Amino acid sequence: MLALITEAKKRADVAAAKKKKAEDAEKARLLAIEQQRQQDEATTKTADEERNQRRKKIFNGEWRAKTENGKMEESENKIALYLSRFTDLLATCIAQLEDIHSLDDAVQTHKRAFDQFNSRLQQLQQRPVTALDAKSSNTSDRLNALAIDVGALKDNAQLQQTATQQLEQRICVAAANTSSALRKTTPKFDGPKIFCNSTKKDPIPWFRKFELKLQLHHVSEDKKDAYLYSRSGGACQAWLDNLLSKYGVVAADLYTKIS
Template sequence: MLLRSQTAVMDQRPGEADEAYQARMLAWSTETKKRADDAAVAAKKKAEDAEQARLLALEQQRQHDEAAARAADEERNQSCEKIFSGERALLTMAAEWRTEADNGKLEDCENKIALLLSHLTDLLATCITQQEDIHSLNGSLAKLQSRLQQLERRPVVAPDASSSNTSNRLEALEMHVGSLQDGAQFQQTAMQQLQQRCSIWGAARADPSLGQQIVELCAEDLKLLLAHPIDATFRRHDTGLKNDLVRDRLIRHHTVRDGSSGTPSGGTPKMTRELIDLLTHRSREQRLQIGNSYRSLFGRYLAQDIRHCTNSHVRDGLLSLIRPVEVRDAEWLHRAMKGLGTDEHVLREVLCSRTYDEIEKIKAMYVEMFRRELVDDIKGDVSGKFCKILTKLVSHPRSKAPVEPVRALEVARDLYQATQGRWGVNDKCFIDVFTGESLPQLSKIFGLYKTEFKESIFHALDKISGELHKTLLYIAMCAISTPEFFAVMLRKALGGSRVDKNAIIRIILTRCEIDLEDVKEVYNFKYATSTDSTPLQNAIRDATSGEFQELLLAAMGELDS
C-alpha cells in the first residue's frame, strides 16, 4: 500500500492548469514506466548471468569428473599392465625350469622357489587390488541406479544440462562393471588355488627332493591361470580383442556374403568392412532378427558392441541400419532439440517427410525412450508459426480421403486468395491446408493452382518468410515427389562448403530399402553433366573417404567388389 507522501505527486497543484497537470502526469508516468522497464531488464540480466554461472559450474564439474574418470582408467590400465608383465615373467620362468628339469640340470630349487613365491605374492596383491576396484565400481553403479530411479519418479521437467547424458554414462558404467565381474569368480578361485600351491611350495624348502615335482606342478598351474582368469577379466578391455570378439560372434551367427563361416584374421579396418558387408547385404527385417539372435545367444546388445568397436559416422551409420525406424527417428528428433540451440533442419526433414502413421510410432517411441512427449519438447524448443506448423504435423492426422479434383480446385483458389490480402499472406490458410490434406491431394491442388493462375505454388510460398516458408516448402516438395525432395537434400549435404555427414546418413542409410534407387535416378538426372553421368556416386567419393565411404557405397549397391 502506498503512503500519502508517495501519492502526493499525483495531486493537481493549486493554480496548475489542466494542460500542465496532464503533461506533468504523462511525464511522471513515462519516467515511472522507464524505471520499471530498467528494473526488469536488470533483473533479467541478473538471472541470465546466474544461469550462465550455473552452466559454467556444471561444465567445470563435468570436466572434473571426466578427468577423474580418465585418471581412474589410467590407474586400472597400469594395474593390468603390471599383471601382464608378471604373467610373462612367470611363464618364462616356468618354461626355463621345465627345460632344466627335462635335461636333469635343475639346481638350487630352494632359491628358485623363493623367487617364485615373491613373484606370486606380488601378482596376488595386484589381483586383490583389482578385486577392490570391482567392488568400488559395483557400489558406484548401485548409487547411480538408485539416483536414476529417484529422478524417474519425479515429475517431468525441463532437462538439466548436467543430466542429459546420465543414461549413457550409466550404461557405460554397467558395461564396464559387467566386464570386470565376468571373470571375478574365476579369478577368486584361481587365487585360492595359488594360495594352496604356495603352502605346498613353502614345504618344498624342507625337502629339496620335491623340487622337480613342484616345478612341473607350477607350470601346469601357471597355464591354467594365464589361459583363463586374467584373459577373461582384464584382457577383454583391450580394444583389438573386443573387435575380434564382435567380429567372431557375428560371423559365427551369420556368414558373410561369400558364404565363408571361418574367422578371418585382421584388425579394426577388416572387422569394420566385414560389419559393413554383413549389414548392408541384409534387409531391415533380417538385420532386426540378427540383433535379436545376437542378444539371445551372447547376452549382449549388438548396438552396444558396434558402438564400442567403431567410430564417429561409421558407428552412426551402422546403428541406423540395425535400429527400428521409429527408434532411429525419435533419436534424431531428440538430438535436434537437446542442449543449447535447435537444429530446425532436422525437425523439418524428419517430420515433413514421414506419414502420420509413422509419426504416431515415433511419438510412442519418443515417450518410451525419453519419458517426454514429443509435442511438449517441440513447444518448449521452438516458437511462433514454426512451432504451430510442427505441432499440427505431430498432433493432427492428415485426411485419408481419395483425391477429389473439384475440392482440390476450391482449395487452390483459397490458397491464391490467401496471398492477395491487403495485410499480407494468410499464414493460417497455408498451415491448415499443408498439414491437413493428404499428400496426393496436395499434389493435385498444386497442379490445379499452376493451371488456374499460371504460376507454381512455390511462387506463392516465396511470399512467406522464415522457418514457416522452409517448412511449407519441404511439405510441397514431398507432396510433388519424395525422391526429388531427398535428391535435393542430398545435393545440399554433399555440395555445400561443409559436408553434412549426418544428413547423408539420414538419407542414404534410411532410404536404402524404400526409394533410394529412385533418389539416385532423380539425382543423376538433375545434376548430370556431359562429363559426369553418375554424379551421385562421384560426389560421395569426393566428399567422403575410408570406411564411411565404403558404407555409403555399399548401401547404394555401388561398392566395387
C-alpha cells in the first residue's frame, strides 16, 4: 500500500514538474515575442526619424541651392516689376480721372461765359430805340454807356475764346492719350474657314464673330477685305477671286473698287 502511494506521489511530482516546465517555456516564448515586437517598433521609429532627417536635409539643400543660384532673387525682381507696373497703371488712371474733371470744369466755365454773352446781347437787342435827346450831355452819356457795353461784349468774347482754346487743347491731349492707348493689333483666327466644302458652317454667326474680332483689334476698313479673303474658302473665295480678276487688284486693294 505504501509503495502505491509513493509511486502515485512520484507520478504527481513528475506531472507537476512537466506542467511547470511547459508554463515556463510558454512564458519564455511570450517574452521573446514581446521583446521582438518592441525591437521592431524601435527599429521602425529609428528608420522613420532617419528618413525625416534626410528629407529635411534634402529640402534645406535644394532651398539653399535655389537661393545660391539666384532663383529667389529672380522671383523677387519679377514681383517688384509687377508691383511697379501696377503702380504706374494706377497713377495713369488717377491722372486721366483728374483730366476728365478738369475738362468738365472747363466746359462749365465755357458754358457760363457763353450764357452771359448771350444774355447781354439779348439785352442790347431788346433795348428800345428812343429819339435823340436835344441835350448834348444826354447824347454823350448814351455814347459812353454804349462804349462800356461794347467793351463788356469784347471782354466776354475774349473770355469765351480763351475758354474755347483751353477746352480744345485739353480735348486734343485727351484724344492723343486715348489714341495712343488703342493701338492696332494683328488678330489671330482659329477654327475652320467660312464656306469650305468640307465643313457646312452657318455664315451669319461666323461673320458676326469675324467682324467683332476685327473691331476688338481696331482693324482699319482698308484691311478688312484682305482678312476676309484669307479666311474664306469654297464658294466665297471663288466669288472673291472673280472680283479680283474683274477689277485687276489684290485683296488688300479691293476696298478701293467696291463699297
